[in-house]
Amino acid sequence: MDALLKTDPKALPVLLSLRATELAKQGPGRVVDVAQAGAAIHGLEPKTVGNLYNAACAYGLCAALVARDKPAPTDAEKAERKAFIDQSLACLKDAIAAGYKDFDHLKQDPDLALLRDLPEFQKLFAK
Numbered sequence: 001m002d003a004l005l006k007t008d009p010k011a012l013p014v015l016l017s018l019r020a021t022e023l024a025k026q027g028p029g030r031v032v033d034v035a036q037a038g039a040a041i042h043g044l045e046p047k048t049v050g051n052l053y054n055a056a057c058a059y060g061l062c063a064a065l066v067a068r069d070k071p072a073p074t075d076a077e078k079a080e081r082k083a084f085i086d087q088s089l090a091c092l093k094d095a096i097a098a099g100y101k102d103f104d105h106l107k108q109d110p111d112l113a114l115l116r117d118l119p120e121f122q123k124l125f126a127k
Contacts, residue, residue, distance in 0.1 A: 013048075016037050017054040020041070027068070031062050038058025038062065041055040047094065052100070056088045056112070058111075060088040063081050066080045092106070096125075103125040
């Protein structure tokens with residue numbers, strides 16, 4: 001990750017987003033790494049619409065990874081999943097406030113699938 005952060009700043013957001021997506025494909029054991037990529041994307045300056053949206057997607061992937069394939073998540077896993085959902089929703093709100101307008105994509109993005117049925121998610125584009 002350190003080497004990735006030293007790459008060309010113009011390429012960094014795309015590389016971090018790809019890293020989060022690819023790590024998520026490796027399964028629940030990579031949730032910490034996906035979260036680190038999401039935090040790195042979220043921390044990039046300037047706070048662009050794309051970076052905020054991609055951070056939301058990374059956190060959405062983390063939420064989906066927590067307790068994936070487990071019939072009954074523990075209370076700790078439920079709390080961790082909720083924390084990632086909250087982070088994802090906060091990033092989405094910031095992205096919309098910064099000018100994100102592709103709500104059709106937002107509603108279908110597989111990275112945000114776990115959030116789709118939540119009232120908080122529905123409120124994002126109800127206006």
